[in-house]
Amino acid sequence: MSDASPPMNDAILHVEHLSMKFGGLVAIGDLSFRARRGEITALIGPNGAGKTTVFNCITGFYKPSEGMITLNRRDGSSYLLERLPNHEIPARAKVARTFQNIRLFSGMTLLENLLVAQHNKLMKASGYTVLGLFGFSGYRTASAESIDLARHWLEKADLIDRADDPAGDLPYGAQRRLEIARAMCTGPELLCLDEPAAGLNPKESMALNALLMDIKDNTGTSILLIEHDMAVVMQISDHVVVLEYGRKISDGSPQAVRTDPRVIAAYLGVEDEEVETVLTEVGDEDIIEQLDTGPDSAHGPGTSSSYLAGPVTETVGHSEGERVTVSKGASKAGQVDARSSAAANKAAKATPPKTSRTKPAAKQNSPRAISNALDAPRDGIADRLALIKGIGPISEKLLNQHGIFHYDQIAAWKKADVEAAETYLAFDGRIAREDWIGQAKALAKRASAAGKRGGRK
Numbered sequence: 001m002s003d004a005s006p007p008m009n010d011a012i013l014h015v016e017h018l019s020m021k022f023g024g025l026v027a028i029g030d031l032s033f034r035a036r037r038g039e040i041t042a043l044i045g046p047n048g049a050g051k052t053t054v055f056n057c058i059t060g061f062y063k064p065s066e067g068m069i070t071l072n073r074r075d076g077s078s079y080l081l082e083r084l085p086n087h088e089i090p091a092r093a094k095v096a097r098t099f100q101n102i103r104l105f106s107g108m109t110l111l112e113n114l115l116v117a118q119h120n121k122l123m124k125a126s127g128y129t130v131l132g133l134f135g136f137s138g139y140r141t142a143s144a145e146s147i148d149l150a151r152h153w154l155e156k157a158d159l160i161d162r163a164d165d166p167a168g169d170l171p172y173g174a175q176r177r178l179e180i181a182r183a184m185c186t187g188p189e190l191l192c193l194d195e196p197a198a199g200l201n202p203k204e205s206m207a208l209n210a211l212l213m214d215i216k217d218n219t220g221t222s223i224l225l226i227e228h229d230m231a232v233v234m235q236i237s238d239h240v241v242v243l244e245y246g247r248k249i250s251d252g253s254p255q256a257v258r259t260d261p262r263v264i265a266a267y268l269g270v271e272d273e274e275v276e277t278v279l280t281e282v283g284d285e286d287i288i289e290q291l292d293t294g295p296d297s298a299h300g301p302g303t304s305s306s307y308l309a310g311p312v313t314e315t316v317g318h319s320e321g322e323r324v325t326v327s328k329g330a331s332k333a334g335q336v337d338a339r340s341s342a343a344a345n346k347a348a349k350a351t352p353p354k355t356s357r358t359k360p361a362a363k364q365n366s367p368r369a370i371s372n373a374l375d376a377p378r379d380g381i382a383d384r385l386a387l388i389k390g391i392g393p394i395s396e397k398l399l400n401q402h403g404i405f406h407y408d409q410i411a412a413w414k415k416a417d418v419e420a421a422e423t424y425l426a427f428d429g430r431i432a433r434e435d436w437i438g439q440a441k442a443l444a445k446r447a448s449a450a451g452k453r454g455g456r457k
Ligand SMILES: Nc1ncnc2c1ncn2[C@@H]1O[C@H](COP(=O)(O)OP(=O)(O)OP(=O)(O)O)[C@@H](O)[C@H]1O
Pocket: 022, 025, 027, 045, 046, 047, 048, 049, 050, 051, 052, 053, 054, 389
């Protein structure tokens, strides 16, 4: 939304008309948004929406095909990140990041990991000579300061008791916090976190939220967050930008985005005919009303730069005139737009009573055809299937309704089971494309190794 755009001096990050192409694929198309200083900005969207590609452009791993990324530092200096050499982005623009996959030095202790992160500062203090390491008082001071800073962040991350343990021995959630502590040791003004809550159990998720809120409240570091866990996003974000197929489909406060029908349709990854069912399940009567009467300009990207970037269509345009076709009807946000217009045109259509908004009978009464379905979760506790990328809360509920509660059940699926599940979920090829079976195997293994510590609801 246009009201989400702060004045330039309030924006630590300003992304303008960013496009990134990989051969014929437009991973990001004409994306513009701002992240305010001192806030947590979340970048969300379904798998493959282009979130990590945006991060890679901001942090210099990719040079964008088009567009500008401006980083405004507190001291008034500004950097065009797309022009800075990769290695200068952390040092000069003060941007730090973590990755989807944990990248710690697992054989080093926690303290050593945090000292390595301060390598540049220490080398500078040494005068870049071996003698400097032993002789310069400047080095000794810098070294003591580095240890203090590392201790400070170990305390903040609630890891000080494990300071001398190898990082690889930490539980998964603690490793995630260590990565953030390590990034904070570089003194960033913008901290980019790629799915920090992925694979965390609820307790670990709460500890992560506390750490991120502490960073926000007490350091002045701004945070840009990619996250699939909506509980985390809605709880701690000040501002949310939603992507679908590389295009921005919504931009605003967590509340505005949460109630945007385009986001619900796109993010939950539902098929066209299921949009209304999803909205009913989400339980937001206002949205259901909107779908019957047309789009509400107070919600969604009606006046946002996503509209300046053009409507979401079944092709993704590129400024050089190239058009790359995505699968027909692929944009769920586009489907909502289409449905809203169609609904507005059907003036004579009577609004069906709310009680009639139920799942199609075929879906409710489908015979159980997945070979390893169970009547109930083992020990009464289901795994969090939504940790599998591609499974949202609605799909998780549907799977549960069809007797699938555990990672190992999905891990053991054969072709016929996949086909049966796709019928229930009204997906076409997504299970293989998103490798649910591979993800389920990894989660089952992790849950089993941790004595199912992290994998339960
Ligand atoms: N180096 C690359 N070469 C070719 N295609 C790429 C490359 N990196 C990303 N893509 C493609 O760009 C699109 C966006 O990918 P990206 O990883 O940015 O999505 P994402 O929103 O981060 O997805 P996820 O939530 O699954 O991590 C995808 O279609 C992906 O296959």
